[in-house]
Amino acid sequence: MLTTAFCRKEVRILVYVILALSLFSFVHVSLLKLENLKALRDLEEKVELAREADGAQETEREEKEEKEEEEREEKEEERTVIHRAMEFSSASRGRRKKKKVQAKGAKGIGEEKRRKWGEKDKCKSLHGDVAEHFFDDEVVKLNWTEARSQARRELLEERAKVLLEACATLDDTEGALKPPLSVIYQNNLWLKENNFVYCPINKVGSTTWITSLLQMAGEETSHGRGRIRRIYSAPLSIRDRNAFLKKATRMIIVRNPLDRLLSGYRDKMLHLICKENQFSAMQQLISSKYSDPDTPPDPSGRPSFRQFLLFIRDEMEKFWQSHGQYEVNNHWKPFWWYCAPCHFEYNAVAHMESLSEDQEHILRETRLYGRINNTRTHSSKNDNFTSTREAARWYFGQVPRGLLREVVHLYRPDFDLFGYSADYHLGLARDD
Numbered sequence: 001m002l003t004t005a006f007c008r009k010e011v012r013i014l015v016y017v018i019l020a021l022s023l024f025s026f027v028h029v030s031l032l033k034l035e036n037l038k039a040l041r042d043l044e045e046k047v048e049l050a051r052e053a054d055g056a057q058e059t060e061r062e063e064k065e066e067k068e069e070e071e072r073e074e075k076e077e078e079r080t081v082i083h084r085a086m087e088f089s090s091a092s093r094g095r096r097k098k099k100k101v102q103a104k105g106a107k108g109i110g111e112e113k114r115r116k117w118g119e120k121d122k123c124k125s126l127h128g129d130v131a132e133h134f135f136d137d138e139v140v141k142l143n144w145t146e147a148r149s150q151a152r153r154e155l156l157e158e159r160a161k162v163l164l165e166a167c168a169t170l171d172d173t174e175g176a177l178k179p180p181l182s183v184i185y186q187n188n189l190w191l192k193e194n195n196f197v198y199c200p201i202n203k204v205g206s207t208t209w210i211t212s213l214l215q216m217a218g219e220e221t222s223h224g225r226g227r228i229r230r231i232y233s234a235p236l237s238i239r240d241r242n243a244f245l246k247k248a249t250r251m252i253i254v255r256n257p258l259d260r261l262l263s264g265y266r267d268k269m270l271h272l273i274c275k276e277n278q279f280s281a282m283q284q285l286i287s288s289k290y291s292d293p294d295t296p297p298d299p300s301g302r303p304s305f306r307q308f309l310l311f312i313r314d315e316m317e318k319f320w321q322s323h324g325q326y327e328v329n330n331h332w333k334p335f336w337w338y339c340a341p342c343h344f345e346y347n348a349v350a351h352m353e354s355l356s357e358d359q360e361h362i363l364r365e366t367r368l369y370g371r372i373n374n375t376r377t378h379s380s381k382n383d384n385f386t387s388t389r390e391a392a393r394w395y396f397g398q399v400p401r402g403l404l405r406e407v408v409h410l411y412r413p414d415f416d417l418f419g420y421s422a423d424y425h426l427g428l429a430r431d432d
Helices: 004-105 109-127 145-168 181-186 204-217 225-231 237-247 255-268 278-289 305-321 337-339 352-365 388-396 401-410 411-416 423-429
Strands: 187-193 198-199 249-254 348-351
Touching: 004 337, 109 249, 145 411, 181 337, 187 411, 237 305, 237 352, 249 337, 249 352, 255 278, 255 305, 255 388, 278 305, 305 401, 337 411, 348 352, 401 411, 401 423
Parallel strands: 198 249, 249 348
Antiparallel strands: 187 198
């Protein structure tokens, strides 16, 4: 009996020991699992952190590469502009030096100046002071209403639609949609505070706008085309430019291409210039190179409108044949090459024919109203006509229709992009 009791006691102790060992093993295994789970979580966190670090490095590397690419492009643009400026400066210095040497070798600088002054005074006495050949700009006052603004808004939207549709269908085999964007970035005026971009085109109201913008900036207005580009320069990076263009009002002012050519002729070919410059030399070149059997030669060497259009035809043919590399004067350079409308997609297309209303709406929409006046520019007083329509009837009536068709063909993209027609002017031209 004692033995049985003892055995029972030993069994109980053994059972207790086994239970204790089992509990210990269970606790130990649980702790090991917890440690392993924690270690696994720590490892996962480290892996995630490593991935995030790799992602950040990759993003930083991509941003760095993108920034380097932008810097390379900007430096390339800057080198192009500087190279052209150096070429222009060198050529100008060469011409000035040559003229100076010639003057010294002939009669001396003092006598040469006196001779030029005498010729200028003679020119003034024969033809009048050239300062009187221009009208002053007129400030336009309109009774503006919301209904008027809405009608103008819808018209500008329609013009922008015409531009986009023409860009989508225009034949690009001649590179008509690919002008040099780096130059256009430099030429455009960027009003960052007003979210406004403007492409100034010669003979389409650009002088008035440039003068007004210089006055707004508190700058002198004489010879301002170079200074105004520095004042209203483009954003430095391509990314900033593109972001700005997306939200900006992008304005271009255009007119019927044939009326623009006539304006260029009346201003630059009929203007009696009492000093040597590119246009006085151009007048002599055109009048001597091209013939017009129906118009007597001008004593002062000014060409007829027909001679001028023959010159324009030859210039534009060289321009197309060289894919835009041949330099055409800015006063008759095509709109599409000057402002790249299919790249910038101008959403404020103003027409010279309705400029007072177009400008009023744009000035109010861009918060420039009150800072810039809505002005109307009159034509120069180089002939007896006071309106463009009267002048068109006279001058285009002297031109053979075949020649005018050739000129229209060379400016065809400008007609299509901005919804203009040549029918009226072709109807004025005389039969061949």
